[in-house]
Amino acid sequence: MTIKEKLKKIIVEALNLDDITPEEIKDDEPLFGKKLGLDSIDAVEIVFQVEQHFGIGIKNMKEGRPALQSINTLAAFIEARL
Amino acid sequence: MKISIKGIGVLGGFGCGIAELEEALNAGKSSVSTVVIKTTAGDIDVPAFLANADMLESFVDKRNLRRIDHYTRMALLGCYLALEDADMLDVDRGHMGIVVATGYGATCNTFDLQHSVITEADPFCSPTQFSNSVHNVAATQISILLKELGPNLSVSHYDMSITSAFSSACQWLQEERVETVLVGGVDEFCKILGYFWHCLYNAGNEKVDFAGKKSPEHAIIGEGANFFVLTREKEAASPYGFIEAVRMGNFERKGINLPENAAFFIGADGYSGCDDKYESFLSEKAKVASYSHLYGGIPVGMGFDIAIAALGNKAGTVFKSAESPIYNQGRLDVIEHDEDLGSKRICCLKLGAGGSFGWIGLNRSNF
Known part of the structure; x- marks a missing residue:
């Protein structure tokens, strides 16, 4: 499983997005746009899940804001630190 | 002043709603689930009366439930069922108070959160887990989803949370602070409670009698929720009867009247x-x-007894008890078959640790 596939699976399962499948999340679509409907609490949950699953901390807003734009940006952030 | 029970919402091992509770009362049993718990000494099987809250999705949009855990879902479903039973789902509920009782609180999330603090350290705790671990999460979510802005109270007490919650609810109504109160209790099963049961009653996987005297079925851990819509009698007479008295005290100091x-x-x-x-x-x-053989060992079990009493008031019947409800040397008359309630009132009595007691008396409206 690629990092992108794993991230999509984590997002759907950890955020209880029962009405969407991991495959339906596009790599470049905004995580916090209308389709997924995520909010700031979800952002903190994603930070927690990335730490849990990849051992990589997103330490502050400066790191988090660009990293949490999409699956592409989040995967790139993780790959650069593995 | 009489306090009427206008609606009842229950779920537990017996099923979901008052119709399924009545079915369990008539059958004299509920279905017991088996939970497998992994321990360092191998897997253990623990019986439990588990509740299914899936029906909540017929009241609340699925998206609005995604951050809400099983504990709060049970409480929410109990509330919606009570409001539906009171025919108050789609009407202006006016100024309503909310009182939620619990003995254990949201145990699954609390223990999961503690585990993550121990293993990961607190900067990396799940915010969803944290928000679901606090005891007043159920009352908060009920208030948010029902858009109720009246007084909101969570009562956490192992044995007396239901009595204490009803005491507050009745007081609010008597003071005319509110027109109605949604009051009830919720507790959930978690594997740590299951392991506790295993150590206390079933270590070694040998079937043991509860306290050396009675069937262990009385001590099977339960989970579920029981909620009631209460109002002042002058505003609504109810077939479920009314609450005559709520009393609490310490039997070691002053006995019980x-x-x-x-x-x-x-x-x-x-x-x-x-x-x-x-x-x-x-x-x-x-x-x-005693009816704990239907809902299990659960701190807010008295709420189920109140629901059974209210159903009895409506039917004019005292439903048959478990065969051997308590340690009884023959002095007491156990209700072994459904009986005519007649002019009798029903007193739900709970004794607790440290000499605490609570009782809630119900009577039929037409007596």
Whole structure:
């Protein structure tokens, strides 16, 4: 499983997005746009899940804001630190 | 002032709603699930009365439930069922108060959160887990989803949370702070409670009698929710009857003044350590019943007894008890078959740790 596939699976399962499948999340679509409907609490949950699953901390807003734009940006952030 | 029960919403091991509770009362049993718990000594099987809250999705959009855990879902479903039963789902509910009782709180999330603090350190705790671990999460979500802005109270007490919650609810109504109160209790099963049961009753996988005296079925851990819509009698007479009195105290200091001409629903479930004390406070041949064989050992179990009492008021019947509800040397008259309620009131009695007691008396409206 690629990092992108794993991230999509984590997002759907950890955020209880029962009405969407991991495959339906596009790599470049905004995580916090209308389709997924995520909010700031979800952002903190994603930070927690990335730490849990990849051992990589997103330490502050400066790191988090660009990293949490999409699956592409989040995967790139993780790959650069593995 | 009489306090009417206008609606009831229950879920537990017996099923979901008052119709399924009545079915379990008639059948004299509920279905027991088996939970497998992994331990360092291998897997253990623990019986439990588990509740299914899936029906909540017929009241609330699925997206609005995604951050809400099983504990709060049970409470929410109990509330919606009570409001539906009171025919208050789609009407202006006016100024409503909310009181939620719990013995354990949201145990699954609390223990999961503690585990993550121990293993990961607190900067990396799940915010969803944290927000679901606090005891007042159920009352908060009920208030948010029902858009109720009246007084909101969470009561956490192992044995007396239901009595305490009803005491507050009745006081709010008597003071006319609110027009109605949504009051009830919720507790959930978690594997740590299951492991506790295993150590207490079933270590070595040998079938043991509860407290060496009774069937262990009385001590099977339960989970579920029970909620009631209460209002002042002058505003709505109810077939479920009315709440005549709510009393709390300490029996070691002042004894217990119990009502006369009553059937007693005993809150013996194998956990408070007081199950063999009920007999000493009841008069010779007092009519007694216990229903924990239907909902299990659960701190807010008294709420189910109140629901059964209210259903009894409506039907004019005292439902048959578990066969051996409490330690009974023959002084008490266990209700073995459904009986005509007649003019009797029903007293739901709970004895707790440290000499605490609580009872709630219900009577039929037409007596």
